[in-house]
Amino acid sequence: MRTTVTRTIRAAAAGAIAASVLAACSSSGSTGNSSPAADSKAGPCGTTAKTTLTVGLFGTFGYKENGLYTAFQKACPNITIKEDDVEQSADYWTKLKTHLASGTGLDDVQGIEIGFVADVVANHSKQFVNFAKLSDSATLKSSFYDWKWQQASSADGTDTVGLGTDAGPEAICYRPDLLAKAGLPADPATLATKWKTWEDFIAFGKQYQAAAGKQAGSHFVDSAASIFSTAVYQGTEAYADAQGKADVANSDGVKTAWKYATDAATAGITAKLQQFSDPWNKAFSSGSFAALACPTWMMGYIQGQAGPAGSGHWNIAPVLPGGATNWGGSWLGVPTASKHQAAAVAFVKWATNATQQVTMWTAKAQGGHWPSNKLAAEQPGVRSATSAYFSNAPVGTLFGSIAASMKIPPIGLYDTPIQNAFTTELTNVETKGTKADSAFSSALDQIKQITG
Amino acid sequence: MTATVRETASAVVVAPATNPATRSNRRRSSVGALRPSWVTYLLVSIVTLVSVLPLYYTIVMASHTNAEMAAKVPPLLPNGSLFTNLKAALKLAPLNQGLVNSVLVSSAVTVATVAFCTLGGFAFAKLRFRGSRALLAFCIATMMVPTQMGIIPLYMLMARLGLAGHLQSVILPTLVTAFGIFFMRQYLTGAIPDELIEAAYVDGAGSFRVFRSIVLPAARPAMAVLAMLTFLTTWNDFFWPIIALSSQNPTVQVSFQSLATGYAPQQSVIMAGTLYGVLPVLIVFTLLGKHIVGGIMQGAVKG
């Protein structure tokens, strides 16, 4: 059984659910007057009629597993929730786009991932309930991290397509046993001082690689791609300019991230694995690498791949070389085509409010869903969480302080395919010895195909 | 792997024939014409092994966690967690509903395809009518259109017809396929001599009567093969159903979508679910497989 958070917190959180359902419901019920169609006129559940809501998600939410639907149905007995899943977010997005284009087949609630939220904002905001125009929008807005609210909003802030679910503040996950074998410091506090910049991190990696005692065949970090995908979001720009237009040529993020990633690759400190490939998955148990960039959700991923046998073999350093940033996260939106808009909006507000986000972070089956609701992130239950699997790392305070200081560059329509183009070319640098410059120009060729 | 099979396959054809007289005697007594030697059994067993191995490995993967599969010496045998994982899969995903829907969809498509394609194939193979060549060419040409691009307009169409989300939306477009028509046409061209059909007409039989009493019996092996292939293709169809249907009313491939939830989907549970979805196919095949036996044709051909 996977347990990331201590038992007491779980119990406290469970008790809090019922209380705050009532609190959240009564507050939204008392305010609504200048409301668009979606605002709740029929009480906290949006409706008193018997209603079935369909919630369209891709495979990374964990609502069913963490009992959120059951809890909601307890609060609103007239509403039944049915989840509609697609495993891969790419397939989900294709399906969602097709349904949006035809205006049919949409679920009452639709999950929106960071990979396509910019597209939804740019091209489909008219088809989603505008959360910026709800009567309680000011209250809602103030409860989320500013950047989280902004990523799902138009530049002028008048349109907001959804409310944030989780976020992915990043640190470094590592194997203390492998570092110790190589005769290197392995306690998180020391490492936090040694991994402040990517230069330091790569230098440390070289030490690891040169160590006589290191586990045979192992490398310091999983891939050049994991350095790149992290460092690129530490720039003031990643793949898009402030208007959300794809812009790779002038991006400081791309430039420095490419340098660090190729430096790591040519220094031979990477395990040359492609992230999310099968060999990479297996390497979590075989110990082919000692460290990787680690958004909160990666904690769940590692536990899933390494299994119970890996418990205690991992730890998390309270640092991200180059400064705090975010990787991943999602939103929930309500298509205006929904026949149960009010109920759907009520559910979205409920599922993303502080209480539920605390539950998602502290629940038993949790997969590292760090709250995007900053009220939730500030709660003691979230902050005091520790992870037994990760050598009792104080994950609450650790990720909490990173989340509070994150730098978030603007996101664009093509972030996902552009990032794939770069990371694919990094594989060539790692495995085929392609020169960094020619790999970069190949990536630019590919990006020309993407941006058209 | 490929090379071994091919080399040995050619080895058998040049195997020396024994005394022809005794061989042909023995052959007459068996259903098919050819009596197998031990080499035949050996080769067929190798082919079977290569064919079945990945399915077997799916069973192994379904009963071990990813961490276990990553061990230095990966496990080669399934174990009891198969059933635990199967239970977990059934809890996560509406697999049973998916199975029922898939049986409905695949059966409807298979029955319709086999019936319509046998009729159409017969027409193209044995009846002469104005424009037959052009129509056949057109029919074959439709196979060459890459299907993925048609998916968006097809969805728009289904949405306008009010069929999106309903099983009809995955049944209707494949009720009869160009592949099936072409397949039956080629088979029947060789399988039934024109003289036989002419003779039936001379005897005063109508065209449907000819179809029923001559073509149908002769077409049985091909119909069985077409049925197996169509059933399987429909069963495994994924790209269109995932757009057209939802988890509320899924085919089995769509229901697999719910197997990987949470940030750390369990490979073993996914594999267990996948396995569960193949079982009905095995049953259907075992039933159909009997129909592709030798000898059915002899009477018809000899007329």
Added chain:
Amino acid sequence: MAITAARPAPVRRRRLPGQRAAYAYIAPFFLVFGAFSVYPWLDTAWVSLHDVSLSTYDQQTWVGLGNYRNLFTNEFFYNALRNTITIGIISTVPQLCLALGIAHLLNHSLRGRTFFRVALLMPYATSLAAATVIFVELFGYDYGLINWLVHDLAHLPRIDWQGNKWASQIAVSTIVTWRWTGYNALIYLAAMQTIDTSLYEAAVLDGSSRWQQFRYVTLPGLRPTILFTIVVSTIGASQLFGEPLLFDPTHQPNGGSSHQYQTLGLLMYQQGWAYDHLGLASATAWTMFVLILLAVGINSWLARRRERRDGRTSPLAVTPGASA
């Protein structure tokens, strides 16, 4: 003697009565095709002349032949075209030859033949994802079984089955061959059932070897079916995309880190679904259509020419001694 199945098929079919019914027999196909394929088909042609993305599907900008121009000056297109042809050849040829051999084996009166016949279709029934997991492992660089044979047993340098162009194309072709051989074998097997067994008996009495029986009795009888499988496999090979998609370790439609095994089908998938350039993808689709039309045309022309040539020798089919 019985009417021979080996009689060359293209002998002019005589006019048979009752042919008005023929239109009724082929009507279902044209009705279904008309209802559910014509519109998407034409729509694809229309879209190929526009700049379209699924996100803004209602705003289509006319670009004329711009997408085609883009495609024909695109290095990725020519790379994919080359890959499609080479992978097509190294997967289709062995696949059909193997299928013929296997069908021939299964045409023997084997014990448990139902089992063997069902087993043949297992590769097509096994989920492609599960199968590729195994093939990816077999072709693994460090620990794969095949490199173990190459390196540890034969003492040759390890082969990079992912990164090396030819090696990766062979690996993808192996998956394709594995998956579709049984499928084609079953089709051949059904056609073999139509061959009159007395032909074999006669051949045996004439003292012909097994090879000669296969060459002069089985093959001529299968001619229409062989033509069928060649056409279908050519079409299938040109649209190939599932196997190379899953062979890529990250399941991206790149076809390997340097597009070394990206096929046209995969390129179209990438343009349309990963990059959301539906106009360009539709242009690729129509270009593929024309290319396949050409390929199949050439193929069947060659086959027909062969058939005509063999047709002259086929009267010798039952007296192989003459040709030996």
